[in-house]
Amino acid sequence: MILDLETIKQLGERNQSVNFRFRSFLKGGNSTQIDRVVHELCDFYYTNIDCTKCGNCCTVLKPQIHKKDLESLSLATTKTIDDIKKEYILIDEDGDMSFNKLPCPFLKNLKCSVYDCRPNDCRSYPHIHKKDFIGRLFGVIDSYSICPIVFNVFEDLKLRLHFR
Numbered sequence: 734m735i736l737d738l739e740t741i742k743q744l745g746e747r748n749q750s751v752n753f754r755f756r757s758f759l760k761g762g763n764s765t766q767i768d769r770v771v772h773e774l775c776d777f778y779y780t781n782i783d784c785t786k787c788g789n790c791c792t793v794l795k796p797q798i799h800k801k802d803l804e805s806l807s808l809a810t811t812k813t814i815d816d817i818k819k820e821y822i823l824i825d826e827d828g829d830m831s832f833n834k835l836p837c838p839f840l841k842n843l844k845c846s847v848y849d850c851r852p853n854d855c856r857s858y859p860h861i862h863k864k865d866f867i868g869r870l871f872g873v874i875d876s877y878s879i880c881p882i883v884f885n886v887f888e889d890l891k892l893r894l895h896f897r
């Protein structure tokens with residue numbers, strides 16, 4: 734298991750073309766069977782990688798924020814929803830909301846300071862435990878160089894499927 738973030742970033746660059754070749758290989762596979770293997774690997778890596786000791790996604794990615802998330806953040810910070818929007822939220826031309834800076838303003842010493850009330854997109858990241866893994870492979874390859882869970886699941890999947 735590789736956990737070092739700098740190593741993972743470098744391997745992300747080095748393995749880019751192999752990863753896209755693996756993507757094509759997976760696209761020709763059986764989605765249900767691949768999901769079964771991925772979910773087995775997820776069970777292992779979600780249990781054995783501690784997100785509270787990593788926080789890398791919070792330094793490089795902006796989660797999508799929805800109205801419900803504003804309510805949770807308001808609860809966690811005891812600030813009003815209007816104040817949360819003013820202080821932390823960016824709204825784009827389509828009306829979509831995200832945090833206004835990176836790393837996330839709620840990340841303190843590599844830990845989420847609103848963990849129990851964090852946005853749904855944060856809870857769900859890196860999304861590989863969901864159905865239809867082969868339908869989200871661009872996102873998986875993007876996250877490969879960021880998230881140790883994705884990196885290790887993807888590498889183990891290559892081995893399990895005898896990909897060369």
Ligand code: SF4
Pocket residue numbers: 790791796837838839840841844845846847848851852855
């Ligand atoms: S709210 Fe918490 S989990 Fe979400 S990006 Fe910010 S620090 Fe990370």
Ligand code: SF4
Pocket residue numbers: 782783784785787788789790791858859879880881882883
């Ligand atoms: S989801 Fe991935 S990148 Fe984010 S904290 Fe957990 S292991 Fe790190």
